[in-house]
Amino acid sequence: MNKMIVLFFLVMFVIGTDTFLISPLLPTLQNEFGISTEIAGWMIGAYTLGSALFALIAGPLSDGWDRKKVLLCGLTSFAISTCLCGFAVDFWTMCLFRLLAGISAAFTAPQVWASIPALFPPAKISKALGVAYAGLAASQALGVPIGSLLAAGSWSLPFWTIGGFSLLLAIFAAFAVPAMPPKLQQGAPTSILQRYVPLVTSGKARGTFLAYFFVHLGSSAAFAFLGKWMTDRFHLPIDETGYVILFLGLGNLLGSLCSPYVLKWLKPAQTMAAGMLLLIASYLVLPYVSSVFVVKGAYFFIFTLLGILFPLMVGLLNSLNPTIRGTISSLATSTMNAATTLGAWFAGMLYAVWNGYASVSMFTAVCLACSLLIFLASGVLTAQTEKAESKAGG
Known part of the structure; x- marks a missing residue:
């Protein structure tokens, strides 16, 4: 079991690192390929676009296949496409390889979330989810520094390193992960659209996904314009803003590792x-803090809370229907990406038109309040609590 926890941590770490990897390389790649600033961001967008679109397909398909085979195929494709990024000769080939890497990630990451409840005993599921999410949190803290450090030798080196390491993980997974054939009930839906029907028709599922959407909508809005606010308010240079982001990642990592212990308590x-109310209060106070050191501490605290709550949310989503966990995990990925896109858009309008970051923080607080109310109204928290109590009593 321990080797699988480590494997899932590392899989989520390489996927998360690949997401952040290209950010510090944009100026170098822009000069290398001779492209304008306006379109340079497409090299990032190609990855997230591939991940968002194909996640909706990957989940339902994987529910009818052996999850181990899907994980191995996705991770191997991810390794190859990431390595190919290091061989890109122009802007369009880089976008193509980034798109392929995003598609591969869409088939890989949901298998981690869906496999944990199938492979681990109930008492260890929350811990395993927390460790896997810690892989993403660690990549958020270390992805940019890793990319920058490796790129000092050559801009291709980060892609080759992450791709090569991912291939080693695929080989390790082939021996460490047992087969997970589909366990669809008799008469269960077989088409892609039909597998979404149980989620669409369930009020509990609709409420849980809507609450999950509002969490990401608010938190992504606050994160999107953090750098600009730090520059406007405290006149920080880019590297100092990067240190703030490092604090966010470390807080997220700490929270995700502590999540299973908090859930036991x-x-x-x-x-x-408790977590949502503390987040709401923190975001409302944050814009009026006058010290950059306090801001770092506040964001460390905020992302520690988010690190505790997100594994809980993933567990709630997976508990909705055990027979279509791949579909659920993939829909969660698409929900997160959609909320992130809308959150950045709303934040831009609010920051420009109204009271700067204060309006963004207010928007975030309202989104989190809506999320908490919907979570409570959906009944999923009550069901999860009763399930935990019955297991403890048994």
Whole structure:
């Protein structure tokens, strides 16, 4: 079990690192390929676009296949396409390889979330989810520094390193992960659209996904314009802003590692309510802080809370329907990407038109309040608490 926890941590780490990897390389790649600033961002967007679109397809397909085979194929394709990025000869080939890497990630990451409840005993599921999410959190903190350090030798080196390491993980997974054939019930839907029907027709599922959407909508809005606010308010240079982001990643990592222990101490509903209320209060106060050191501490605290709550949310989503966990995980990925895109758009309008970052923080607080109310109204927290109590009593 321990080797699988380590494997899932590393898989999520390489996928998360690949997401952030290209950010510090943009100026170098812009000069290398002779492209304008306006279109340079497409090299990032190609990856997220591929991941968002194909996640909707990958999940339902994987529910009818052996999850181990899907994980191996996705991880191998991810390794190859990431390595190919290092051989890109122009802007369009880089976009193509980034798109392929995003598509591969869409088939790989959901298998991690869907495999954990199938492979681990109930008592260890929350811990395993927390460790896997910690891989993403660690990549958020270390992805940019890793990319910058490796790129000092050659801009291709980061892609080759991440791709090569991913291939080693695929080989390790082939021996460490047991087969996970589909366990669809008799008469279960077989087409892609039909596998979404149980989620669309369930009020509990609709509420849980809507609450999950509002969490990402608010948190992504606050994150999108953090750098600009730090520059406008505290006149920080780019490298100092990067240190703030490092604090966010470290807080997220700490929270995700502590999540299973917090859930043992508090019930799911209590954890969600306490965490959300603390987040709302923190975001409302944040714009009026006058010290950059306090801001770093505040964001470390905020992302520690988010690191505690997100594994809980993933667990709630996976509990909705055990027979279509791949579909659920993939829909969660698409929900997150959609919320992130809209959050950045809303934040831009609010920051420009109204009271700068204060309006963005207010928007985030409202989104988190809506999320908490929807989580409580959906009944998923009550069901999860009763399930935990019955297992403890048994």
